[in-house]
Amino acid sequence: MGWMAKRRLRTGPTAALPAKPDPGELLRIVQLADPEARRDGDDILAVDVRVCAPVAAEAALTGGELETAWAVRVAAEGPLPLDYFDRFLAEGLAFRLGGLAVCRGEVSDPADDGEGGPAVILPARPTAEELAPLLEQQEEEFVFAAGDIKAALVPQKGRPPAVQELLPFAAELTAIELRGADPVKLGALALELAEALNGIAVDRWRFRFDTAEDLVAQAEPAPE
Numbered sequence: 001m002g003w004m005a006k007r008r009l010r011t012g013p014t015a016a017l018p019a020k021p022d023p024g025e026l027l028r029i030v031q032l033a034d035p036e037a038r039r040d041g042d043d044i045l046a047v048d049v050r051v052c053a054p055v056a057a058e059a060a061l062t063g064g065e066l067e068t069a070w071a072v073r074v075a076a077e078g079p080l081p082l083d084y085f086d087r088f089l090a091e092g093l094a095f096r097l098g099g100l101a102v103c104r105g106e107v108s109d110p111a112d113d114g115e116g117g118p119a120v121i122l123p124a125r126p127t128a129e130e131l132a133p134l135l136e137q138q139e140e141e142f143v144f145a146a147g148d149i150k151a152a153l154v155p156q157k158g159r160p161p162a163v164q165e166l167l168p169f170a171a172e173l174t175a176i177e178l179r180g181a182d183p184v185k186l187g188a189l190a191l192e193l194a195e196a197l198n199g200i201a202v203d204r205w206r207f208r209f210d211t212a213e214d215l216v217a218q219a220e221p222a223p224e
Contacts, residue, residue, distance in 0.1 A: 012075040013090035016062045016107075017099035020054055020070045029096050032207040033089055034161035047161050048078030049086050051093075062100050062107050069099070082158035082206060092205035098218040111217030116204030117179045118190040118215060121156055121163045122197055123170040134196055146189055149180040160206040166199075187212030 030037045037046035042053035057071040091101040095110040135144035142153040156173035190201040
């Protein structure tokens with residue numbers, strides 16, 4: 001059984017979690033990335049991705065970073081709706097559940113990566129007039145600011161399942177990518193922009209979020 005578990009874990013990005021996740025909570029989190037995600041036996045199906053049921057794993061999975069771990073493997077079963085969607089799912093799960101991400105033998109802590117930030121996905125590119133009350137135009141045409149937060153207006157590559165409710169009406173999916181040092185301030189601005197521009201706030205892994213505090217990494221639970 002242990003050999004089979006190790007063999008299966010090599011076939012896709014994996015969230016290595018310090019505690020076994022509650023099945024209902026795991027489904028709830030996956031549905032932030034794909035609202036139509038559903039159970040399939042002990043697994044969860046999200047678009048063309050299978051989120052496998054947690055299995056106990058040895059410390060070797062995370063290079064000894066976690067003495068024990070529950071591994072949630074993510075396996076693509078068809079064309080992905082977004083580049084690296086399977087990896088995004090594993091990293092997003094790890095972030096929310098205080099764990100680590102394992103992909104192609106590389107172990108990373110999503111909470112330590114400060115390169116990304118939240119975004120607001122819009123069904124069409126907003127005009128300068130629409131953005132003026134919310135963001136300050138910078139010298140570059142598609143770059144804006146709000147205090148110490150930088151915002152860039154870019155085409156959204158792919159179609160994140162989290163924003164599928166926009167798709168029937170979308171002329172050109174556009175993302176306002178936000179960058180800054182304070183995740184709570186970033187989250188608050190993203191939610192404000194989403195409300196004002198009829199968009200959807202998502203984190204760097206394209207999971208929806210409802211409160212700014214959702215962008216703060218969860219602490220690793222204490223061992224029982």
